[in-house]
Amino acid sequence: MRRGGRNAGIVADQPAHGSPRAGRPDPLRGLRGLSSVALTAAVSNAGGLGAYGLYGYSPERISATAAELRAATDRPVLLNLWVIDETDAAPDGAEPGAELLERVRPIFAELGVEVPTPPERYLPRFADQVDAVLEARPAAAGFVFGAPDPAAIDRLRDAGIVLVGTATTVEEAIALEGAGMDAIIASGAEAGGHRVSFLRPAEESLVGTFALVPQVADAVSVPVIAAGGVADGRGVAAAMLLGAEGVQVGSALLATSESAAPESYRRAISSERSRRTILTRASSGRLGRAIPNRMTEEVGEDPAPFPVQNWLTGAFRRVAAERDDAELMTLWCGQAGPLSELTDAASLVRRLAQQADELLSPVGV
Known part of the structure; x- marks a missing residue:
C-alpha cells in the first residue's frame, strides 16, 4: 500500500528511540485496557506497536511491567497513562453514598467479598507515574483524558519518547497537537471502553469515527490514528482512505488468546451479544461503552x-473476573465487536494487514 509516495502499511516501520518527530507510531497498536504482557509483546512481535495500559499502576509496578515487556519483546512498545490530577487521585472526603452502597451490597454478599473501607488515596500521583515511564524509556508513551504539563512533555521528548494523545473531537486534537503530541488518536464514539473526552463532557463529544477522522486529519499536521469500530481489514482500509495513517484496534485484540480478559468476556465480544452496547457510568463513574x-x-x-x-x-469486579462471571464484570466493548474472532494476536495482526493491503492496492493507496 502506498500513500503520498511512502509506506503507510499496517505493519509500517517501528517508532524510533531518537528524535520524537522522526519516530512514527505504528498503524496497529494494542488495546489500552485489560492489558497483558503477552498481548502487548505479541502485537509488537507481529509488526504492530503493542500498547500496555497503566491505569492505577504505582511507579514500582510500572517499572516491573516495563522490565517484563523488555524480556518478552525486543520490539518497540507503547505505555499508556491516564492524565489524572490530585483532585481525582485523592478527593477530599469522597465516599460512596448510602443509596449506592445498598444497591451493590447484595453483589458483594453473593461473591463473599467485604465492602471495602475507603482509602486515603484512590490513585497514585500522576507525576510519579510519568517519572516511572521516563525511567522505563519505552518507544512511545500514550495519554488519555488530556496531556501532561509542558515540563513533563519536554522531559519525555528529550528522552526520545514518541508522544501520542487521544482526542474525541477536532478541538481536542488541535489542543493535543499544540501541547506537543507527535501523533493523535482520533477515537470515535464507536470505540469500546472509556470515552476519554477532556474539553467538553463526554456526552457532548460523541463524534463517530467516519466523521471524526477526516476532520482531525484536516485540522492537524501530525499523523492521525483512527480508533473505534476497526476490527477487520475493511475498517483499516476505510480509516486510511479517510486520512488516517494508522489504526488502533481494541475489542478485536481483547478477544484474542493473549488477552487478560476471562474466557466468558472474550466470547461475549465475538458473539452476537456484542451487537448491543451501551454508554454507562456504572463501572467507574466516567462514561464508557460496554456490553450491558x-x-x-x-x-x-x-x-x-x-x-x-x-x-x-x-x-467485586476482580472477584467476578477470577470466577469468569461475565455478568458481574465490566464488558468494555466497541460497536464492531461481532466482527471479532477468537484467535491469537499475531494471526489477527497479519490478517488485518493482508486484508487492508488487498482492498487498498487497486486504488493506489
Whole structure:
C-alpha cells in the first residue's frame, strides 16, 4: 500500500528511540485496557506497536511491567497513562453514598467479598507515574483524558519518547497537537471502553469515527490514528482512505488468546451479544461503552464520582473476573465487536494487514 509516495502499511516501520518527530507510531497498536504482557509483546512481535495500559499502576509496578515487556519483546512498545490530577487521585472526603452502597451490597454478599473501607488515596500521583515511564524509556508513551504539563512533555521528548494523545473531537486534537503530541488518536464514539473526552463532557463529544477522522486529519499536521469500530481489514482500509495513517484496534485484540480478559468476556465480544452496547457510568463513574449485563443494570446510572465508583465496583469486579462471571464484570466493548474472532494476536495482526493491503492496492493507496 502506498500513500503520498511512502509506506503507510499496517505493519509500517517501528517508532524510533531518537528524535520524537522522526519516530512514527505504528498503524496497529494494542488495546489500552485489560492489558497483558503477552498481548502487548505479541502485537509488537507481529509488526504492530503493542500498547500496555497503566491505569492505577504505582511507579514500582510500572517499572516491573516495563522490565517484563523488555524480556518478552525486543520490539518497540507503547505505555499508556491516564492524565489524572490530585483532585481525582485523592478527593477530599469522597465516599460512596448510602443509596449506592445498598444497591451493590447484595453483589458483594453473593461473591463473599467485604465492602471495602475507603482509602486515603484512590490513585497514585500522576507525576510519579510519568517519572516511572521516563525511567522505563519505552518507544512511545500514550495519554488519555488530556496531556501532561509542558515540563513533563519536554522531559519525555528529550528522552526520545514518541508522544501520542487521544482526542474525541477536532478541538481536542488541535489542543493535543499544540501541547506537543507527535501523533493523535482520533477515537470515535464507536470505540469500546472509556470515552476519554477532556474539553467538553463526554456526552457532548460523541463524534463517530467516519466523521471524526477526516476532520482531525484536516485540522492537524501530525499523523492521525483512527480508533473505534476497526476490527477487520475493511475498517483499516476505510480509516486510511479517510486520512488516517494508522489504526488502533481494541475489542478485536481483547478477544484474542493473549488477552487478560476471562474466557466468558472474550466470547461475549465475538458473539452476537456484542451487537448491543451501551454508554454507562456504572463501572467507574466516567462514561464508557460496554456490553450491558447484570452489573450495569443493578449498579445503575447514579454512580459515585470517579474514581470512587471505580474503586468500589473494582472490589467485586476482580472477584467476578477470577470466577469468569461475565455478568458481574465490566464488558468494555466497541460497536464492531461481532466482527471479532477468537484467535491469537499475531494471526489477527497479519490478517488485518493482508486484508487492508488487498482492498487498498487497486486504488493506489
